[in-house]
């Protein structure tokens with residue numbers, strides 16, 4: 001919709017940030033052009049001219065304002081991404097308003113092929129999958145918020161049949177809708193595992209640092225000290241082949257459930273990835289581990305610490321640095337277990353505290369600076385999960401100390417994004433070399449090209465490549 005001169009001028013007077021990027025205005029008396037929300041003194045209407053782009057403003061001899069930096073903004077503006085983000089926000093707010101993926105495509109205003117491509121690129125998902133997850137998330141909220149009958153909830157969020165609702169809910173959440181509602185007052189609960197679940201790989205992931213201070217696997221009992229929004233808690237999982245029993249010392253069962261689902265990777269479509277690999281003639285990649293899932297870190301902050309600590313060093317040394325950080329800033333909970341450090345505890349450290357623990361000065365600085373961003377509320381880690389992958393990636397790449405490897409590692413291990421490749425990762429490059437029998441290890445460009453066939457499931461491809469040289473677990 002075109003805005004009139006009067007409307008645009010009113011938006012400028014209002015300092016409307018939502019109009020930034022939609023148009024620019026120049027002031028003939030000062031020779032400057034600005035964003036609509038510029039904080040500089042408001043010009044008189046007779047001195048204002050409007051432009052669709054910075055280029056158009058410059059062409060008339062105007063210069064960019066040094067206060068609002070219209071050129072910088074214009075470079076980052078991304079109207080196509082924004083329209084997809086708006087559409088996804090609508091879907092999540094009112095999933096029942098979309099009968100199916102076709103309705104979503106129609107609403108987008110793009111052609112079907114383009115919409116699929118945009119969803120793949122920006123949300124690592126198909127429109128149908130995003131819609132399904134939006135329905136299930138809305139249902140979860142309704143289950144917790146009141147006592148509406150399950151049948152009504154299924155319909156309210158757009159499921160055609162209660163059995164379809166029930167089946168998808170159970171598959172991605174490990175329990176029935178009724179059992180999920182019971183979490184409101186539960187002190188323990190049980191997770192039903194999918195038939196293809198690989199307990200051996202879970203055990204391997206849960207015992208990857210046998211000296212860990214935060215977690216311990218003894219027989220079939222896994223104990224972990226975790227940081228919840230309410231503070232530290234001790235989580236106990238009793239591992240069975242079909243069911244996992246979950247107990248916890250304190251905190252909300254709903255929050256614990258989300259953590260455990262992430263730890264088990266239940267929301268990932270492992271079966272679809274195995275089918276894709278076979279279709280590509282790469283059955284060896286998934287042989288013996290078709291149900292492999294990426295175990296999400298217990299909190300996003302832990303994933304963030306890992307993604308910085310793990311840069312440029314091997315796994316045993318990374319585990320050692322992490323243990324020392326837990327000793328220095330974690331919360332001892334007795335019985336030899338400590339909860340991992342909360343952001344505020346790391347933010348309170350100085351680099352000199354970490355140098356004796358064998359952190360490099362640079363790594364110490366990055367760990368502490370990022371923890372400060374989180375502790376001061378300047379980086380909302382949980383909110384990153386609901387952003388588009390593109391926006392989450394841009395937000396993280398803007399942080400000092402987080403390069404493409406760390407950002408993609410964090411996105412796949414802690415934020416649940418499905419189509420990430422930690423570029424430059426030696427496990428990925430040596431995995432590709434072995435899988436595809438390449439003479440030389442692929443460089444960054446070759447890695448990008450070779451991994452493209454796995455899109456939008458490159459995170460699982462990465463996880464399989466990491467496991468490729470390992471023997472199958474017992």
Ligand SMILES: [Zn+2]
Nearest residue numbers: 034038065068
């Ligand atoms: Zn300005």
